[in-house]
Amino acid sequence: MVDVSQHELVPDHTVLEDAEIDSVLEEYGLSRTDLPKIKLNDPALPDDATPGDVIEIVRDSRTTDTATSYRLVIE
Amino acid sequence: MSMQTPKQLGGIRFGLMDPETYRDLSATKVITADTYDDDGYPIDMGLMDPRLGVIDPGLECRTCGQHSGSCPGHFGHIELAAPVIHVGFTTLMRRLLRATCRECGSLTLVEEKKEEFRDQLERAEELGKDPDTVLKSAVREARKQNTCPHCGSPQADIKHEKPTTYYEVENVLASEYSEVIAEAMQPDDEDEDDEGISPSELADQTGISLERINQILGGEFRPLDEDRRALEKALDVDLTEEDMNKLMPSDIRDWFEDIPDSDIEVLGIDSENSRPEWMIMTVLPVPPVTARPSITLDNGQRSEDDLTHKLVDIIRINQRFMENREAGAPQLIIEDLWELLQYHVTTFVDNEISGTPPARHRSGRPLKTLSQRLKGKEGRFRGSLSGKRVNFSARTVISPDPTLSLNEVGIPDRVASEMTITINVTDRNTEEARQYVANGPEKHPGANYVKRPDGRRLKVTPKNCEELATKIEEGWEVNRHLVDGDIVIFNRQPSLHRMSIMAHEVVVMPYKTFRLNTVVCPPYNADFDGDEMNLHALQTEEARAEARVLMRVQEQILSPRFGENIIGAIQDHISGTYLLTNDNPHFTETQALDLLRATRVDELPDPDGEDEAGPYWSGRTVFSLLLPDGLNLDFTSSTGEDVVIEDGELLEGTIDEDAVGAFGGEIVDTIVKQYSETRARVFINEVAALAMRAIMHFGFSIGIDDESIPPVADEQVDEAIDNAYDRIEELIDTYEAGELESLPGRTVDETLEMKIMQTLGKARDSAGEIADDHFSDDNPAVVMARSGARGSMLNLTQMAGCVGQQAVRGERINRGYEDRTLAHYEENDLSAEAHGFVENSYRSGLTPREFFFHAMGGREGLVDTAVRTSKSGYLQRRLINALSELEVQYDGTVRDTSDTVIQFEFGEDGTSPVRVSSDDDFDIDVESITDRVVDAEFDSEGEKEAFLGRREPPTNLSERSEPRFQEVESDD
């Protein structure tokens, strides 16, 4: 099987710690369920992700070098 | 004059309505199907009862006392003789019937399961998922139960026959049960091991007494429940048949009344606002007369609205139903009438139900009932609410006017004196307002209406204008004509991007068309072959200010689609600058000044030198006069030539499409980004003006002879094509001899086709080259192709050399007759000419067969465009609907109306494409930006600015109040 998370076109997906989640939610004034979603069966997710986790995605950007976004893992 | 008090909506609640509420709201009960009596007066308690509202002028509403126009209309009601099902809720009703108990009404799920589904519903709502999936699985789960977990009664399955019939399906003992059992006990003829089964054996196996078995076999005893199941198991037969029991609406209503509030919440219904039994109607609301006005035809006959017709049907059947029931008519007749009543109420709500014949008008036209008023493109939502018609708008044909600035629009005087702008009279403009009114509605800068402070509107007429003018005071409103400098909104459909709607300044002109500068054709995608455009006059000061700052054409020079300019020189402008700068021609003083006559330049610099005609100025020098001081640029145009601009002087290179054109002309793009929109507007205006003078100076025309080549060249072209034909013949020979080697991954047939296509493609290219060699550099078609003004070298090749292979679906033309394309060819002819190769040029003319092939290829192009536009239009509509509510918030995130985040930063970089200059070579042009910033820092003026803070140049000034063609801002 190919591990797509290692592909150069797949950006880094990392599971956030609770403290980090709180600071992200604080910064944007959000509750967890207001975040964009990602399905648990998404092949880009790290293996240890479980529903309810928040994933940080860091993409390369032509204009700002890196662009960060967050998603809530759902079933 | 009554003023409506503004009211605020507290909220909107969706739910079902209680029949009692219908009765409470009702202005009257409707009992007769008649509308008007012989004198033409509405009949009491009829469908046009004056308590339902008034439409005839002069009559007074018996409910609210107002006259037609101000009476909003009032609902009435019909008491239905028997309950009927509302078609809009049939699927929900099916769900409820399947999920609840026939006896006690409760959801056939145990308490824990209910709780589980309640939780899932809540979660789905939180995550913004479709709650329907949860509801469906709850119903599926409940339907599986054979007995009710609450009262233990058995549950029958529900069958739904569209649109409004429900059956209970029960398995009951088949009527021929004894024959089935006897048959099963016989030995099977085809199976030798099967010896059958005797009654006593059967009794042993089932535990039923032998006597009972015999009674059963004799048809004297009906085996029920356990006995039946035991027999079925022993004999491996099915002793049941389906029994369909029709559920009448009244049964369903009784059933639903038993469903507890807590259970319907699990099924996704808000018990506070809706009770499921309300889906079966016992009272029918009658829409107000104002919602179904009757119209009087020319012959004085009244014609009723479709809804009224439908209501007449309902009342008639309702009455017949009641009469029959009172007379004690047989059940069969009652049921027929019930069904008829159901049909009429169903089609009253929706007349396009599949499986139900639509109710028709006498003429055979299907009636337009409630759903049909709302649905579809012309329905209330898409037709009347999202797409409203507006006042203060005008539409006419457009035509070009190169003397206008790109910010302006020419407006016919008759439009200007019909369309008005509302001005509020204050102490500062009273005199001005009076002058407009004094001019009256006919003299141009006049006024058509005035509004007194008490809200009364007065029409300005040639008779009363003088007198009215003296009365104008503070607090009045004057609807004055459009005048030069007013800001208006201009639009061409289809409005595919934001530059399809831009603000222009008015220039009032004679004749009947809207006039616009040709440089704004690209953003509107307009041409002048009959295109029409719309114009909207803005009515409030805020709207005018916003339009001027945000929407004016000069603010839209850069396209957010690709971040470069979409407004710039086009067509003849580009030919003009090309002719002006390509060979760097010399001009005398008079000529140079003539070229610049429509620009702000009125003084020439020192001459570039002297020739036999005296002092001269070169084309590049003349062009440089339009460039801002301090502009430095160095780029390669697509012709491969280097263009060098230093300190606002064009030192080297030809100005073509890559320099000044729309869609990313380097110079225009740079001026907008480094100087200002205003400077760029002046530059584009002046380039267009200079280019027009230049092209007129040199003279530029094109004719059929410009595409002809000498006979020698013609012969060369023929030879090239003949050579190709020979090579193809060789290919075909090898193919027919079976010696053609196939290319990897291709069949031999495909290989042959490819090789033929290749050979013919090369033939056309070499024909093009031959033709090209014989065209001089000043050939107008060549000038246009090279400069990028219009057309390409391929067009020229096809005109002068050879049109080439015609293709359908990317292949040579292969279809038509059996094994051949046209009846003119032998079957299986593989030659070039039999498959659509056009060896002639457009100029020499096509043979009839070539012409036919050409039409085949041409049609494909037309069909493709037609399909593409309709497909992309639909796609665009869906995208707009999906994205229309997204908004960039002050924290930089993009969110929808429920505040969920769509992007954490706009575009993931928080930058606008028009504020960033980046291309394939550098991501962001950081260096030149910092250079510019640092330069400004060391300048004394810049130091001051740094202390005072950056001051934006004003963008909201009318061109009328700023020097149009004179020196612009100091940043020049």
Ligand SMILES: [Mg+2]
């Ligand atoms: Mg057109």
Ligand SMILES: [Zn+2]
């Ligand atoms: Zn009324």
Ligand SMILES: [Zn+2]
């Ligand atoms: Zn029950």
